[in-house]
Amino acid sequence: MDKQLQPLETVLLQARNTKNQVLDYTYSDQNGNYELEFINNKESIIIEASSLGFSTVRREITITDQRMLEALDFEMEEKTESLKEVVVEGHQKIRINSDTTFIRVSQYATDTEQTVEDLLKRLPGIEVLPDGSINAHGKPIESLLVEGENILDKNYKILSKNLDAKTLEEVQILENYEENPIFKQLSSSEKVALNLKLKDKFKYVLFGNISAGYGLKNRYEAALTLGLLRKRIKLLEFSNANNTGNKAANLLQSERTVIDLSQIFQKIEKQPFTIFSIDEQEENIFNTRSIFNTSMLHSIGLSTKINDELSLRGGCKYYFRHNYARLSDSDRIFHRYEQHYFF
DSSP states (O other): OOTTOOOOSSOEEEEEOTTOOEEEEEEOOTTSOOOOOOOOOSSEEEEEEEOTTBOOEEEEEEOOSTTOOOOOOOOOOBOOOOOSOOOOOOOOSEEEETTEEEEEGGGTOOSOOOBHHHHHTTSTTEEEOTTSOEEETTEEEEEEEETTBOSSGGGHHHHHTTSBGGGEEEEEEEESOOSSHHHHHHSOOOOEEEEEEEOGGGSSSEEEEEEEEEOGGGOEEEEEEEEEEOSSEEEEEEEEEESSSOOSOSOOEEEEEEEETTSSSOEEEEEEEESOOOOOOOOSSOGGGOOOEEEEEEEEEEEEESSSSOEEEEEEEEEEEEEOOOOOOOOOOOOOOOOOOOO
């Protein structure tokens, strides 16, 4: 009961021995009644009553008869709980701040995703096309950044198809994106980019993964991913080799710089051009039913900050592919011979 002698409900009552072992416990009913039943070895018993918002009360009794019944009333005093601080954590799936959309990948991941590309396919507002190109908010992305740094530029497919999905903490959709901060201040941009935020344990570590497979008819496939992430330097290395018909890289692009002096401001634009192009003859069979190439890709991307205003980016790519195809085609025409009789 409380100080006003009103019965208290759901008060926890425990019977403990001198070794602090719980012999029995129960809760008081709406009338404040309770009953404890236990085996006593003629030793002191501690009866404890506790409830949220009230001070805990303990009574020590000695029972000489194992069948002895004793009524104990507890008068409990209200106790105000004092908290030093209250921490409220938000776990929004998506939040928008100005021209940036933040997506928590843990809210959409199913732990079945192997690469960043697999994870991006599950995120709202992001579309991965069959060739590996990425659209965000209905527009092709300009770049795929890692912690705000553009490591592989237009060749972001190498990153999205090889970087382990478990490294990601958040994906940011950057609208009105402009890599050069000076140009961004001078004019608005319609470009879109993605920025990958990594988990803390992957921000300052060397990590990687390797996979390999071997099958019938000497078919093989192997892939290697290595990453070195530091505050001032980021290095990503990807290798892939196979003879299963999978192209190690669908398209590798380099970039050249064009300076247009006819503008008031010197606007430097990066225009991609294809290093090479292989025209493949389309056969009268499905691509999924044909295997006729052996390919290998080795790519290294490096981004480093010399100081807060100057950064250096570089990369090296090696791609090899050998195509071999043999196709035979034959037509058979069956003509039914008919005899005609004229009278």
